[in-house]
Amino acid sequence: MNWSKYSAPLAFYPLAGRMIPWFGTVAALAIAVGLYIGLLVAPTDFQQGEAYRIIFVHVPAAWMSMFLYVVMAVWAAVGLGLNARLSFMMTQAIAPTGAMFTFLALLTGAMWGKPTWGAWWVWDARLTSELILLFQYAGVMLLRTSIDDQRRADRASGVCALVGVVNIPIIYFSVQWWNTLHQGASVSMTAAPKMATIMLTGMLLMTFGFWMYSLAVILSRARCVILERESLQLWSKPSSVPEVAGVR
Amino acid sequence: MSQPGLWETLRGIIWRDLLLAIRRRSDVAISVLFLVIVASLFPLGVGPEPAVLRTIAAGVLWVAALLACLLSLGRVFTADYLDGVLEQMLLIAQPLPVLVAGKVFAHWVVSGLPVVLLSPLLGLQFGLEGEALGMLVLSLLLGTPTLSMIGSIGAALVLGVRGSGLLVALLVLPLYVPVLIFGAGAVTSSMAGIGGEANLSLLGACLVVSVFFAPWATASALRIALE
Numbered sequence: 001m002n003w004s005k006y007s008a009p010l011a012f013y014p015l016a017g018r019m020i021p022w023f024g025t026v027a028a029l030a031i032a033v034g035l036y037i038g039l040l041v042a043p044t045d046f047q048q049g050e051a052y053r054i055i056f057v058h059v060p061a062a063w064m065s066m067f068l069y070v071v072m073a074v075w076a077a078v079g080l081g082l083n084a085r086l087s088f089m090m091t092q093a094i095a096p097t098g099a100m101f102t103f104l105a106l107l108t109g110a111m112w113g114k115p116t117w118g119a120w121w122v123w124d125a126r127l128t129s130e131l132i133l134l135f136q137y138a139g140v141m142l143l144r145t146s147i148d149d150q151r152r153a154d155r156a157s158g159v160c161a162l163v164g165v166v167n168i169p170i171i172y173f174s175v176q177w178w179n180t181l182h183q184g185a186s187v188s189m190t191a192a193p194k195m196a197t198i199m200l201t202g203m204l205l206m207t208f209g210f211w212m213y214s215l216a217v218i219l220s221r222a223r224c225v226i227l228e229r230e231s232l233q234l235w236s237k238p239s240s241v242p243e244v245a246g247v248r
Numbered sequence: 249m250s251q252p253g254l255w256e257t258l259r260g261i262i263w264r265d266l267l268l269a270i271r272r273r274s275d276v277a278i279s280v281l282f283l284v285i286v287a288s289l290f291p292l293g294v295g296p297e298p299a300v301l302r303t304i305a306a307g308v309l310w311v312a313a314l315l316a317c318l319l320s321l322g323r324v325f326t327a328d329y330l331d332g333v334l335e336q337m338l339l340i341a342q343p344l345p346v347l348v349a350g351k352v353f354a355h356w357v358v359s360g361l362p363v364v365l366l367s368p369l370l371g372l373q374f375g376l377e378g379e380a381l382g383m384l385v386l387s388l389l390l391g392t393p394t395l396s397m398i399g400s401i402g403a404a405l406v407l408g409v410r411g412s413g414l415l416v417a418l419l420v421l422p423l424y425v426p427v428l429i430f431g432a433g434a435v436t437s438s439m440a441g442i443g444g445e446a447n448l449s450l451l452g453a454c455l456v457v458s459v460f461f462a463p464w465a466t467a468s469a470l471r472i473a474l475e
Contacts, residue, residue: 080468135422142418146409155472156405160419163401163465167423170454174426 009086009226010233016219023216030209037202051115058108060207061101062126064214065133066168068098072140073165076158088154089229091161092144093222097214099137105130125176132171136164150229257342258350265354268327275323280362283316287370298375305374306384306435312370313363313388314424317395318417320359321403324351324396325470329407335474345463348470352400352463353393360392380439387434387444390451391427397455397462398423404469427454 006012038056072094079087109127110120121127140157147153252260269276290308291301328334337347367388371381402420406412430451434444 132422132425135418139419139422142415143405143409146406146411146415152472152475156469159401159465159469159472160405163423166461167426170426170457171422174429174450177429 007084007086009089009230012086013223013226016223020216020219020223023212023219027209027212027216030205030212034202034205034209037198037205042199042202049115051112054108054112056202056206058105058112059203060210061108062105062130063207064210065098065102065105065130068094068101068214069133069137069161069168070165072098073161076161080155080158080162085154085229088158089222089225090218091154091158092225093218095137095141095144096221097217099134099141101210101214102130102134102137106134125172129168129172129176133168136168140164251341254342254346257340258346261337261347261350262354265351266357269354269358275320276358276362279316279320279359280366282319283312283363283366284370286312286315287373291373302375302439305371305376306380306432306439309367309370309374309384310388310391310428310432310435313367313392314395314421314428316363317359317392317399318420320355321399321416321420322413323359324355324400324403325407326403329473334470338471338474344467344470348400348404348466349459349463352396352466355400356393356396360388360396363392364388376435376439380435383438383444383448384435386448387431387451390448390455391431394427394451394455394458395424397458398427400466401462401469404466404473407470407473427451430454 006015034056038053042053042056044050072091075087075090075094078084079091106127109130113122113127114120140161143160144153144157147156287309290304294300294304325334328337338344340347364385367384368381371377371384376384399416399420402416402423405419406416409415430447434447434451436444437447438444
């Protein structure tokens with residue numbers, strides 16, 4: 001089977017359309033089961049009480065936020081290296097979902113911090129680098145929307161994403177070091193007692209669900225981007241995308 | 249006529265930028281004055297207690313230096329972009345990253361070096377003395393070139409884009425975080441008696457990494473902007 005034909009946006013469009021329902025369904029199931037385990041089955045934590053249950057959303061969201069940034073940067077590198085239009089469309093489609101997960105991680109972190117640490121916001125290394133990650137997502141997205149020329153917007157925001165991915169580890173370590181230098185880590189996730197298997201199961205299920213959700217949402221956003229950008233081609237031969245031809 | 253070599257070209261570019269800066273002295277004066285004013289506003293806002301001022305000195309002066317550098321980033325490429333010199337620079341038969349490094353060096357001499365030279369005076373305003381004052385100068389000397397290097401990437405990316413002044417701040421400031429942390433950390437830890445050498449080493453490492461990577465990224469951003 002020749003996979004490379006799907007690098008053409010108009011060939012990718014129907015393929016993405018067929019995949020979205022599957023990913024969506026799996027995402028809904030995994031998140032439902034994961035939430036059931038996390039909120040009802042998993043035992044109450046003897047130190048943190050019920051408040052700890054927010055980690056079933058928080059930790060997967062934080063993982064996805066970093067993972068999606070790397071995926072976005074990889075697509076940007078592919079786009080810059082191979083000059084492939086679809087790669088840049090994927091970069092554009094991933095950024096909002098990544099930013100959403102970053103925001104979700106910050107929000108749930110604050111909600112967990114208030115009862116546990118007694119403060120909505122602590123200048124913890126993880127929190128701070130997550131906040132900077134949000135700024136970087138914002139920078140990539142705003143750079144794209146500020147440039148009118150499509151090709152330049154794609155390539156410039158691609159370079160921006162790549163520069164950011166080099167910086168993320170440096171920022172993380174510098175922030176961690178800065179924090180420990182001043183006050184010592186007050187609360188550390190790694191030093192917490194080993195997690196019960198049922199909690200880990202719930203968290204992994206949620207991560208899997210978020211992953212599938214991201215795929216579904218990113219693919220449907222990529223379809224919108226394709227429709228927007230390829231409107232001229234679609235106009236000339238509407239038969240290339242059956243769904244669009246049907247609508248018209 | 250023989251082609252000028254790499255070093256001659258580089259020297260020519262640096263000399264031209266410095267000459268342009270000398271001819272337009274008010275640009276340099278504005279960013280230096282900006283630094284002084286920003287640094288002077290903090291005591292007015294926080295209060296004149298010497299102990300408080302000493303605690304915040306390193307952070308305030310570093311943030312002010314960061315903002316002054318940000319303010320001058322627009323000057324690195326914009327004028328050359330508008331009058332077409334940049335396009336000619338891309339056509340020079342020498343590696344573009346090296347030429348970019350030359351321009352960034354000239355930018356640092358014009359905008360970073362005055363900050364370094366002025367910093368002892370500002371440090372005195374905040375009650376820093378002795379070793380901490382020296383550490384402030386040293387950390388700025390090592391850190392401001394990195395700021396210019398990273399900043400040039402952002403300046404090249406937003407070339408000719410609407411609202412570029414604010415956009416470059418959004419792109420570049422998150423990348424400045426490590427430099428800010430190590431720079432202010434060097435001063436703070438030397439005040440605490442730990443000695444700021446570890447932070448200075450890290451600043452040096454940041455400088456080496458940015459000198460190695462940033463001109464390359466800037467060059468590709470310039471090619472994107474001008475293609």
